[in-house]
Amino acid sequence: MGAEEIVLLNEADEAIGTAPKAESHHRDTPYHLAFSCYLVDPNGRVLITRRALDKRTFPGVWTGSCCGHPGPGEGLRAAVLRRLETELGVTADTITSVLPRFRYRATASDGVVEYERCPVVRAVTAEAEPRPGLDPAEVAEAEWRSWDECLELVRHPDSSPWYRLQLAELAPLGPPLGWPDAGTGDLPPALTW
Template identity: 60%
Template sequence: MEQVVLLDEAGQAIGTADKATVHHEQTPLHLAFSSYVFDEQNRFLLTRRALSKRTWPGVWTNSCCGHPAPGEAIRDAVIRRLKTELGLDVDTIELVLPSFRYRVAMPDGVVENEMCPVYRVTVSDEPKPDPAEVEEFEWVAWPPVRKLSPWAELQLPQLNALGPDPRNWPAGDPSALPPAAN
């Protein structure tokens, strides 16, 4: 069973929980990541979450999100989930928003509550999505103009503040990651 890393307010690991049961009306703070994938033409990979997902089914969002397993380096988790969800091999990966955090509730009351560092990733192959994870995808120009998931909507202004061209976004400071991500 997949586990998530539970966090205290300082970002220290305080335990684990089953991913399948952690998201509810009182979701505890836990460690996650978001990734924004770009190809060689600097197009952004937009994905639509599978309709069977527990949280935000069918919603368009950033390329890939996930949770590092207990003891797994967060960069390794990004690489693992991109391979699992989208069949992608990573060419480059770089931290861009080390301290992003959010809490949002779905209309049914289920809450996402995450410390969620954000990564820029480049790939050179085409996605082969797992239908249990990704309903569909599109390569689009940056910035995307479609309404996206609540966390992506919160991340976009911060990413755009880094500059108009994702290739030139400065790397984030790894020392600003939640302690549990190091």
């Protein structure tokens, strides 16, 4: 298996090429395609994860369930399913587009930048226990939390900047099982469903 590639974007969110993921995250990270996923159980709890302590970008921060980069030609749904399986050992029963237009730029304390068009999805699973140890280079811990606990995490200094920005948009939508389907029409041109 070759090195993971990210999809580079122009300001119109069109694909303009690819680059190796490992070499692309630094102080001048190029704008690229990503996604964030909030995994929800039938009781409305959300799986919150802590990023591995030795990750290149934002190590050790608490954030949503999983995030990643769709590969060249890979659809959003396929990328989400792939990362849920490889990072957490879970499958999703349904996946819904919630914030298809989300975009952010954040700089870590060491100067490393994340700069992403990052659609946000909700995935629902009936599986009770994730297995975050499947990929210790990605996930250090995983915990099911109530929606109120997720809202409280925004105030925690060790929550990721994209989590805080996403929750600012998700909080008005109410608890996650009720988040409306935003459809796929506002996904970036570089990304299929």
